[in-house]
Amino acid sequence: MYKSYDSLNLPEIDRQILEFWESENVFERSISEKDANNTYVFYEGPPSANGKPGIHHVMARTVKDLFCRFHTMQGQRVQRKGGWDTHGLPIELSVEKELGITKEDIGTKISVDDYNKACRETVMRYKDMWDDITRKMGYWVDLENPYITFDNNYIESVWFLLKRLYDKDLLYKGYTIQPYSPAAGTGLSSHELNQPGAYRDVTDTSAIAQFKLKKDAASDFLFSVTNGADVHIIAWTTTPWTLPSNTALAVGNKIDYVLVKTFNQYTHEPINIVLAKALMGKQLSGKYKPLEEGQSLDDYQAGDKKIPFTVLKELKGAEMVGIRYEQLLPYVLPYENAAQAFQVIAGNFVTTEDGTGIVHIAPTFGADDAQVGKENNIPPMLVLDENENPVPLVDLQGKFRKEVGELAGLYVKNEYYTEGNAPDKSADVLISIKLKTENKAFKVEKYVHSYPHCWRTDKPILYYPLDSWFIKASSMKERMFELNKTINWKPAATGEGRFGKWLENLNDWNLSRSRFWGIPLPIWVSEDKEQKKCIGSIEELGKEIEKANAALGKNQTVPKDMHRPYIDEIVLVAEDGTPLTRELDLIDVWFDSGSMPYAQWHYPFENLDKFDPEKKMGFPADFIAEGVDQTRGWFYTLHAIAVMAFDSIAYKNVVSNGLVQDKNGQKMSKRLGNAVEPFETLAKYGADATRWYMISNAQPWDNLKFDVSGIDEVRRKFFGTLYNTYSFFGLYANVDKFNFSEAEVSLADRPEIDRWIISLLNSLIKEVTADYANYEATAATRKIQEFTDQHLSNWYVRLCRRRFWKGDYSADKIAAYQTLYTCMVTISKLMAPVAPFFADWMYSNLNTITKKETSVSVHLADFPTADDQAIDKGLEQRMDYAQSISSLVLSLRKKESIRVRQPLQKILLPVLNPDFQTQVEGVKDLILSEVNVKEIEYVTDTEGIIKKGIKPNFKTLGRRMGKHMKTVAQAISKFGDAEIANLERNGGMQMVINDEEFTLTLEDFEITTQDIPGWLVASDGPLTVALDVTLTDELKAEGVARELVNRIQNIRKDQNFEITDRILVEIENKTEVQAGITGFKDYIANEVLADDIVLVASPTDAVAVELQEGLALNISVKRT
RNA sequence: ACUGGUGUAGCGCAAUUGGUUAGCGCACUUGCCUGAUACGUAAGAGGUUGGUGGUUCGAGUCCAUCCAUCGGUACCA
Incomplete structure (x- = not known):
């Protein structure tokens, strides 16, 4: 017996199937039973088990799981080693918090040993929870033998990789500009900088400095305007203490600049300055005013209230690039490459929002500055210290070095002095005064801005170059970029855009972390x-x-x-x-995770039989998947390490899924209380409905607006329908003891409708296989759902119902069972990757009885392959006609208020072409029974009878006609019946448009039938149907009979009779029903399983029903 | 601010890659069908395809620009 159920309970199915998988070792077998030489390599990105799993993890893991399952079913061996990311700052910070300590305390209040022990314990805190969600959502991954990044073996492989890079001369120690707290003597991570309250408004002394240009070929075009007088570029800074370290000025290539002649407000000397045109209003305001007509700049006297100015020339930033200038504060020169210092470069970050549109560049004290300096071969202001090491002009305490003349020994910020020891004039002020007196300051002002502070010492931070170990990733970026093009990204835009651009502008990889819990360098x-x-x-x-x-x-x-x-x-x-x-230093945890392809197998120290990148064994991965946030994370580190260490990609296909947001498109967060609890969701709706919803609702790479009502809809529409189909099948198959023991009925011997659904099924197999193979799971699920709901359940089963419950166990009935069975087993396989539980449930329920399949689980079965012989596009088209024609007839009935139970004599069908008639003939019976009509009459010789419409086929015609298309369309729309008839008879026509002759064929037109005058018609596209609504007495009587069948069936149902119960029917004797009963007694009796039907004056124990509008009737139904 | 995605009915998504009445599901209104299905079906209501401009015989689709939204990066002189 096929198992039957009261109702669909997906969570219960989850539990049963989980038990089944575990008792039968299905997962292990799905790997071990496959050919070891036909592998599909998958890498699992390690989660960190010190946080709880969220619903977005279910999303990411569904994507991973489904393609692995698909390829397993394709016969490939898909190893899936789980893993845990165990190092890193988040873990350290949470441990610090729990222990109530700060970084400084490590090594003093608590030993590094004890601290690391605490980290090691914390890191697996939620492992059980993770294992649980993994199991419950049906994610198949090997949790028994995971790789763990803190294992010595793992660390050893990472060291191997680092050494390999080291030997390739890709590791170096260098400077990077990092937030640094001189007071605390430590660098700060960006994480720490984002602590609330870190940014504070402070008032600083800001200065606009005048940089004097050198006269040479590059700058001559400016000097020619000033007749050889000095030209200054002016640049603004809120940190004048960085001016001694200036080595370049940045302009925007496309920005408009002006050369202005005016006077310095402090020295009153005439000056020629360059600044952004857009900022003239801001910088040349207050004291400054444009030169008025008739006045001369020479009229200006020192002490005048207003300082006149005049624009000498306009220019683009690009014209200034390469101009040299004199060092502003020439205390010392950079220790190397000094010849390249002090020139104008282009910077894409330059704006005209603030300052002068020209940015002062001090590569030792700004990340942007360092970057743009490097790109333009501008040396940073570094000098050699006592040990011949390059150092910036400010030491680690925040003091100027001895090279900086009279400023030497001063803290760059007054805040760094201990209480009460700060001088009256800060370094910024001293520098500003110096600039003023030397005619090097255009303007000095107080300026309020937001500036980051150290959260431990409350003092402002500096951006400071710190010693770090780097991987010379930038030297390999071309290769990384090249190889990236061979990776199949889903979606493509992430690979080409986000990732590709990132690679193009790649910086060296800062490996160093001055922390405690991680892999030591x-x-x-x-x-x-x-x-x-x-x-x-x-x-x-x-x-x-x-x-x-x-x-x-x-x-x-x-x-x-x-x-x-x-x-x-x-x-x-x-x-x-x-x-x-x-x-x-420790190394960046991202290097840990990027090393996982090698380190999970302890390469090259073990397992060389299953993993060896040199031999392309187990490498690169065929497939990886993670959230899009990993683009610059894991996706990058995998790629970078593979390219640098093995000159290879690390993965061939990568799916990056989008974010899971709440149903309003808001980010999920615990704070807002809109985070979806994955365990609850799985427990309530089941894993399959959740998974199916996530995949089918939107492309995985689009953000998912997660709405549980969507899961419910999926459960109802898809799983509910499929479940009902199964129940229907089981109900009757049990009655008939169908167990597929008969030989398969050959396709040719099955009725049209069977061949139709099998044709569709094979088309579906083809498309779904291609979709999965192209990592287009959304398309696959939608097609499976459409097939199940629209075609299988609501057309095939609906039209075939009677075949299952009427008549003997005939060949036709067996064909019906076999057809439906095949569809269901095939669907279970097609859906298995996404809905592994329900698929296996249905598969097992069916196969337990029939034993047709050799595998005990759908996940051990082979994915179906399409039989091209079974696909009959003509048949699919035919059924399409049947559906459209039926729909048209039903709509006509509605229009005339003739219920479907009332039989009608005939429909008229104008014939579009001879082929059409043959097609419809094939599905004639289906149409007739569906719409309850006796016959179809074809109208062939249509001229005069049928009114036709004609439209140009824009697709074929538009291409040829081009701009004449409008004229043609107009001409065609004027065609009357005669023209259309001619056209059809001749199979085409000549048309002259603007003296040009065109040959048009029937292909270039869409001819439709629109009306049959005198008949009731409806049209849909090319199809037109006319309905004969004449009611003869005979038809009326049959209508009554069918109404009676319906009422009696309802009564049976209401009285909870068994489907097989025989009955005796008494009907109140009214004239309106007599003809129906006398004429169709056998029919009625047969339909309702009645032994007899009698007309009596007043039936006993009768039920009153309304047979037609206003016709009440008493009927009595009794079991015999 | 820069950079990518998205923008189609109240909501979730389609639209054969530029082809002429913009579809489907949910929800809504009114009927109908049903001895598997709170399923289906018919009719209805709901759209200036984010705005503007352009290319084209023809634009939801291509281009430009702006707006909104979600990410990423940068927070700066």
């Missing part, structure tokens, strides 16, 4: 930084330790745990005997 350096060693394996570390022990007389051993602090204690030795100590 395996680099040992001598005190003078001259000698370095990078360690690439634990074995190598052991050898180096032995060497060091011998050379230095130590007794060190390889630590059991590669984390800090143990690794820090190891001292190695250089070839010449110099001791080497480890660089204290």
Whole structure:
């Protein structure tokens, strides 16, 4: 017996199937039973288990799961190793918070050892919850043997990779501009900078400095305007203390600038200055006023209230690029490449919102500055210290170095002095005064702006160059860009746009993190930084330790745990005997996760039989997927490491899914209380409905406005319909004991409608397979749903109902069972990747009885392949006609208020072409029974009878006619019956438009039938149907009979009779029903399973029904 | 501010890649059908396809520009 159920309960199905999977080891078998030589490589991006899973994880994991399942069903072996991301700042911060400590306390109040222990414990806090959601949502991934980034093996592989990059000369130590708190003596992460209250409004001394141009070929066009007088470019800064470190000025290429002649307000000397035209109003206001007509600049006297100015020339920023200027505060020159300093460069960040439209560039104290400086080969203002190391002009305490003349030893900000020790005049003020007296300041003002502060010391931060280890990613960016083009991105825009552009403008990868819980940088350096060693394996570390022990007389051993602090204690030795100590930095956690393809297999130390990038074994991945937020995260680190270490892509196909928002398009957050709890959702609606909703509702890469009512709709419309189809099938198949033991009825022997649904089914298989293969799951689910709902349930089953419950267990009935069975089993396979539970439930329920399938689970079965022989597009077209014609007839009945139960004699169908008639003949019976009409009459010789309409076929005609199209369309619209008839007879015509002759064929027209005068007609596109609404007595009687059948069936139903119960019917004897009963007694009896139907004056225990408008009738129905 | 996505009926989505009445589902109104289905079906209401301008015989689709919205990056002289 096929299992039957009271109602659809998806969560219950989830539970049953989960148990089934576990008891049968279905997941393991879905891998182990596949050919090891036919692999589909998938990499799992590791989640961090110190946060709870959210609904967006269900989204991302559904995408991952479904393509893995699809390829499994394609016969491929899909290894899916789970993993955990265990390092990183978020973990450290949460531990700090729990322990109530700050970074400074680590190593003092708490040992690094204890601190790291705390991190190690915290990091897997929610592992059980993650495992639970993984299981419940049906995400198949190996949770038994996951890779864990804090494992020594994992760390060793990461070291191997770092060493490989080191050997390729891709690792270097360098400067990067980072937020730095001199008071605390530490760099701040951007995370820390985003703490509330970090940005505060402060009043600073701002200065507009005058940079004097050098006269040469590049600047001559300006000097020619001033007759050789000095020209200054003016630039604004809110940090005058950075002016001694100025090495460039940036202009906007497209910005309009002006050369203005005026006087300096402090020295009263005549000056020629360049500034953005848009900012003249701002900077040349107040004291300044345009030169009036008739006046001369020479009239200006020092002390005049107003200072006149006049524009000498307009120019574009681009014209100034390359101009040299004199160093503003020539205390010292950059230690290298000084010749390139002090010139005008172009910067795309320059705006005309503020200042002068010219930006002062100090590459040592601004991230943008450093970047643009590097791009333009401008040296930063670095000098060599006592140890010959390059350093900026401000030291780590925030004081000017000795090179900066009279400013040496001063803090750059007064806030850095201890209480009460700050001088009257800050460095900014001193510099401003100096500029004023030297005719180098155009304007000095107080300026209020928002500036970041250290959240620990409350003092302003500096942007300061700090020592860090870098990966020279920029040197490989062309290769990364090239190889990226070979990756199939879903959606493509993310790959070409977001990711591609990112690669084009790639910066070096700052690896260093001065934290405690992470993979230590395996680099040992001598005190003078001259000698370095990078360690690439634990074995190598052991050898180096032995060497060091011998050379230095130590007794060190390889630590059991590669984390800090143990690794820090190891001292190695250089070839010449110099001791080497480890660089204290950790590496960026993103390097951890980007190393997972190799480190999950402990490459190259183990598993070389299953993973070897050199041999392209297990590498690159065929498929990865994550949220779009990983574009610059995991997607990048995977790509970068693969390109740099192995000159290969790391993945061939990547799906980046969008955000999951709440139903109003708002970000989900705990604070707003609009976050959807994944466990609740899964428990209420089941995993399949949730998964199906997420995939079918919108493309995964679009943001999903998550609305549970959408899940409910999916449950009702798709799963409900499919469930009902199954129930229907089970109900009658049990009665008939259908278990597919008969030989398959050949397609040719099945009725038209069976061949139709099988044709559609095979078309569906084709399309769905292609969609899944192209990572277009949304299209696939929509097609499966459309097939199930529209075609299978609401056309095939509806029209075939009688075949299942009427008559004997005939060949036709068997064909019907087989057809429906095949459809359901096939759907279970097609839907299995997205809805793994329900699919397996239906598959198992069916297969338990029939044993037609060799696999115990749908997930061990092969994905269906389409049988091209079974696809009959003509048949599909035919059925389409049947549906349209039926729909037209029903609408006519409605218009005339003739209910469908009332039979009618005939419909008239104008024939569009001979083929059409054959087509309709094939589905004639379906139409007739669907609309309750006796016959179809074809109207062929239509001239005069049928009124036709004609329209040009724009697609074929438009291309040829071009601009004549309008004229042609007008001409055609005027065609009368005669022209259309001629056209049809001749199969085409000649048309002359503006003396040009065109040959038109029937293809170039759309001819429709529109009306049959004298008949009741309806049209839809080319189709027209006329309905004969004449009611003969015979038809009326049959109508009554059908009404009676309906009423009696309702009574049976109301009285809860079994479907098979036999009955005796008494009907009140009224004249209106007599003809119906005498003429159709057998028919009625047969329909309602009545042994007899009698007309009596007053039936006993009768039910009153309304047979027609105003006709009440008593009927009695009794079981016999 | 820069950069990408999106913008179609109250809501969620389509539209054969430029082809002429812009569709489907949910919700709504009124009928009908149904011994599998709170399913389906028929009629109705609901649209200036975000605005403007352009290219074209023809634009939801291409171009320009603006607006809204969601991301990403940058927060700066």
